[in-house]
């Protein structure tokens with residue numbers, strides 16, 4: 001976007017300092033930040049209240065996957081593709097001393113794979129093809145989706161279920177599409193604000209990582 005186009009959209013931006021009398025004052029900006037932080041904290045607390053047991057059940061299933069020599073496959077679109085990377089690296093490269101590295105792969109990380117499948121057969125199959133190629137019965141497939149509706153995740157979950165993988169979904173929305181597909185563990189953030197949903201997903205997979213390692217340390 002050019003500077004002029006930006007000024008048309010935000011007319012309060014001035015030539016020199018970037019602010020005029022009409023720009024939001026510092027106090028309202030600080031107030032807005034506090035409100036966002038409060039909303040984020042409330043959403044996270046509500047998420048744990050509503051999903052705590054499901055999170056433990058999902059961790060139990062993932063600990064069994066690792067204990068049996070299996071691996072984690074992770075996937076997501078946009079911001080959630082970065083969360084899929086973050087989740088995978090938590091397991092591959094544990095931050096806490098004494099916790100072993102565990103196998104996890106982000107299916108959204110390989111540009112050649114994503115562009116080839118999208119170009120040849122459509123983006124809806126981008127993750128499904130990789131689940132079919134890399135997945136083994138007993139592995140766990142984790143999908144992150146703020147809407148809980150993305151078609152490429154639905155296709156991958158369907159393939160994973162047919163192949164005997166455990167399936168875990170981190171979502172927002174009502175989750176009805178994934179429930180209908182029979183996804184094993186659905187962690188659903190209340191509300192429809194995408195950023196708040198993503199923030200709760202970060203909390204959720206950090207907790208999941210912790211519980212999986214605790215279960216493995218106690219030998220399940």
Ligand SMILES: O=C(CO)[C@@H](O)[C@H](O)[C@H](O)[C@H](O)COP(=O)(O)O
Pocket residue numbers: 077078079080081144145146147148149150194198
């Ligand atoms: O929310 C962000 C960034 O924060 C977007 O990049 C977002 O992730 C993308 O629109 C995704 O395509 C949305 O897909 P999903 O989360 O509904 O599965």
